[in-house]
Amino acid sequence: MIERRPVLDFVAHAVLILGVAIVAFPVYLTLVGSTQTAEQIAQSRPMSLIPGSHFLETYRLALFGGKTSLGSTFAAGGPMMLVSLISALIIAIGKIAISLLSAFAIVYFRFPLRNLVFWMIFVTLMLPVEVRIGPTYEVVASLGMLNTYAGLTVPLIASATATFLFRQFFLTVPDELVEAARVDGAGPMRFFKDILLPMSATSIAALFVIQFIYGWNQYLWPLLVTTDESMYPVVLGIKRLISGEAYTEWNVVMATAMLAMIPPALVVILMQKWFVKGLVDTEK
Template structure:
């Protein structure tokens, strides 16, 4: 019989509450700052209650109708660029990783194991190591300031390939044999059997890769010089380029809140499948 200790439960809840406060307080301060004027924010002490300029500030951020030394691109357009980039990276990584893992597990060809380890070893090469030659290839192909240049170099994923390979290895061989007896070809087996079984893993990886694509900073910084192709992360950096005294911090904070919304909505909408996919992957 397990002895109940109320003080341990109280301590656990206190730690959880403290963690929530530590995470939520900066977000709350950002939201409050986005509802005031720039003059109110720089006053000491800064207001800790929402102001009366919420609608004006968010419309100004979305439409890009403001003056200053920073970026003047509309945040709405920058969020569209980020959305296209994040979706392209997430869907591209999943599609390529599914097919490569399927080929490695279910096809018999020379040097199959070597091909897998050649893919796996790229995990040891961070983006920063490959970024100079990748940039040269993209520039030579004329893909700067384009959605293709933003997404294609980032869609290959050794991590996703490894995870799908491990999942496919756990699928009973009897399923493949039964499909073969029924006359199903490899792609029919992939589409009708493996994809439905992989649904939760795909959902979990989609959430992770969407956030990865949305938060990209270094690569877009290199391949975009046209303000119309800035993702929102680059846009925020450009907005604060004028120095503390010249920045419209209320608009910057409104932009930061808007930039948080799509990843948060994706996590909330797919929370059930995300958690289940991670649990299934562990198995």
């Protein structure tokens, strides 16, 4: 029997509400700022918390670009969001596909130095992109992949973390399933496609959410490998909006930031059930 204590319930809910307010207030401030003019934001100290009347005008400028009333020219944010979306999808799907195949090979194939290969993959966790960024850039430039989707995504696709998670999950699969598949005449790839993939669905969903957000939020690597504005992701575009003009029109910057939040938020909301279930199943 669970004893209910009204005071503790009140404190718990108060802490949760306070936490939500702390997280949501910057988002609300950004939304309010995107509905005002640059003059209103610059002149108000502090900035008004009441939404303005320039919502459609500001978001049209953020999405399609153009000139403002102050004469500033903004690049369209829509193509930048498309670049971010394509890059995030390639990175997420690529990481999952490569990690699934790598874990499958390490667990179910017997070859010399199998454990050494796994630990060599795992050790790469200590070598993030920031550490190997010089040699990686040299390789990408030598292959002519600057200002391309391949240059934006291929160096980021390999994932030791995902390989480790799938390996641990595959180790929990009963040997009886492998034997039954072998008796039924199923080859390795059929066993992988018909048995392991359906069993890994929740883990794949959880990793997809994490890797999609990882790919969407990339800044440092695109900063190095893109010089053409048509290949800028939206995170890099927001940074250039802030530093590209002597006078920053914060309303457009905030509108672009709000638009950049929508795809990751939609992925989390739509896949929340699968995401939580995948994390719980992975823990088991």
